[in-house]
Structures are given as structure tokens and as C-alpha cells.
Amino acid sequence: MLTLDLTFEPTFEALDKVQDRLEEFCLNSEIDPSRKFGIVNAVIEALNNVIEHTFAEASGEVRLYVNSLPDQISIRIEDNGPPVSIKKIELNDFDSSKLEDLPEGGMGLSIMRQVMDEVSSVRENERNVLTLVKRFVKI
Amino acid sequence: MQIENKSVGTVVVIQVYEKRLNAKIAIEFKAHLLKTIANGDFNIVLDLNDVTFIDSSGLGAIVSGLKELGRRGDILLCGVHESVGQMFSLTRLDKVFKLYPTQNEAIRAFK
Numbered sequence: 001m002l003t004l005d006l007t008f009e010p011t012f013e014a015l016d017k018v019q020d021r022l023e024e025f026c027l028n029s030e031i032d033p034s035r036k037f038g039i040v041n042a043v044i045e046a047l048n049n050v051i052e053h054t055f056a057e058a059s060g061e062v063r064l065y066v067n068s069l070p071d072q073i074s075i076r077i078e079d080n081g082p083p084v085s086i087k088k089i090e091l092n093d094f095d096s097s098k099l100e101d102l103p104e105g106g107m108g109l110s111i112m113r114q115v116m117d118e119v120s121s122v123r124e125n126e127r128n129v130l131t132l133v134k135r136f137v138k139i
Numbered sequence: 140m141q142i143e144n145k146s147v148g149t150v151v152v153i154q155v156y157e158k159r160l161n162a163k164i165a166i167e168f169k170a171h172l173l174k175t176i177a178n179g180d181f182n183i184v185l186d187l188n189d190v191t192f193i194d195s196s197g198l199g200a201i202v203s204g205l206k207e208l209g210r211r212g213d214i215l216l217c218g219v220h221e222s223v224g225q226m227f228s229l230t231r232l233d234k235v236f237k238l239y240p241t242q243n244e245a246i247r248a249f250k
Binding site: 012013015016019037038040041044045048051052094096099100102103104105106107108110111114115 | 159161162163192194195196198199200202203205206209221222225226229230231232234235
């Protein structure tokens with residue numbers, strides 16, 4: 001089992017360094033390289049949402065905890081910001097032939113749901129907790 | 140953000156010299172794209188050869204450029220890495236943008 005545990009300020013500058021650590025972690029774990037991109041993307045979309053929405057008008061900290069096992073990777077993202085509901089765009093909704101329909105934002109949650117097997121969020125002890133799970137063996 | 144425009148006939152090539160086209164630089168990148176269009180450059184090749192990661196903010200910025208262009212022109216992409224291409228597929232934007240292996244092929248597609 002491999003774990004990664006990072007606490008950082010909710011800024012895009014800090015997120016760049018977090019992504020470096022996450023990519024290194026994925027390289028060192030047994031995650032199939034073809035799945036690595038999607039998992040990193042899902043986590044970054046989740047953290048983008050935290051920075052852009054939860055901490056749009058507040059300060060605080062974010063904790064990223066990743067646990068990699070041979071059959072699954074689970075990611076827990078906690079923050080001490082205010083509760084927030086995130087706008088969602090279902091990516092199947094837009095008509096790709098209509099320019100005005102194309103999405104310019106709000107795609108994060110949909111991307112997470114497509115890449116991961118589980119996406120859930122709760123408010124727990126004054127913290128927002130988002131959990132992402134990707135299983136590598138079908139059960 | 141490191142980015143450069145190069146004119147090739149009636150085509151402008153925007154070369155992005157960044158490893159990540161993400162939320163950190165998306166606003167600046169979008170502004171650059173819109174300024175290019177405002178300058179009258181409507182046939183745009185976006186060279187992403189140096190970009191190995193794109194998030195939804197980066198994708199959104201490219202979509203903004205396409206919407207701004209409307210029917211006046213197009214944005215063709217080249218040098219798209221597998222990891223970046225996966226994001227276009229995931230978001231179904233691969234149905235919207237044409238991807239070319241090389242800059243020359245994308246430029247030729249405008250002719």
C-alpha cells in the first residue's frame with residue numbers, strides 16, 4: 001500500500017506543486033500508466049473546484065490523501081471552507097454542432113464521474129469531504 | 140505564460156510553451172486567444188506540442204476562442220499528446236475540434 005498525504009493552501013500556485021507530487025506518486029505506484037492521466041485529471045478537477053468555488057471568498061487549507069492498493073486507488077479531499085454546491089454540466093447534454101451550446105466551464109464534476117467509479121461528497125465536522133475511488137478489478 | 144504567435148500566410152500559429160494548460164494560466168491564455176482574434180486573425184492553428192496536461196479551464200478557454208470566432212474562421216489543433224487528447228475525448232470536444240499530428244498538416248488544412 002502506498003499513501004500520499006498533503007496539506008496546502010488553496011491556490012493554483014500550490015496546486016502546481018501538488019500535481020507534481022501526485023504524478024510522481026502515480027509513477028511509483030502500480031497504477032497502469034494508461035489510467036494515470038484520467039486519475040490525475042479527476043483529482044485536479046476536484047481541487048480546481050475547491051480553489052475556485054469553496055475558497056472563492058474565504059481562506060483555509062486543503063488536505064489531499066491518496067491511498068493506492070493493487071485493486072483500487074482512493075482519494076480523499078478535505079477542506080475547511082464554507083459548504084458549497086458546485087455547478088454541474090452533463091457533458092452528454094450539449095450539441096457539438098451548435099457553437100452556442102459548447103461548454104466553457106462547469107465540466108469538472110462530470111469529468112470526475114466519468115473517470116472514477118465513485119464520487120461522493122459530505123459535510124463532516126465543519127469540513128467538506130470529497131471521496132473519489134477507482135477500482136482496477138471488477139467486482 | 141509563455142506563448143508565441145507566428146504568421147504563415149493567412150494562418151496564425153499559436154505555440155504554447157507551457158507544460159500545463161490549466162486553471163493557473165487559463166484566464167491569461169483566453170485573453171491572448173481573444174486578442175489574436177480581435178486583431179483579425181481568424182485562421183488559427185493552436186500548437187500544443189509542449190502541453191502534456193490540460194484541465195477543463197484550459198479546454199474552456201479554447202472553446203471561448205471558437206465561440207468568439209463564430210463562422211469567421213476556425214481553430215485547428217496540432218501536436219496533441221495522448222493525455223491531452225483523452226481530455227478532449229472525455230468532454231466530447233473531440234467532436235468539435237479537428238486534431239492534426241503536425242503543425243504543417245494543420246496549416247495545409249486551411250488551404
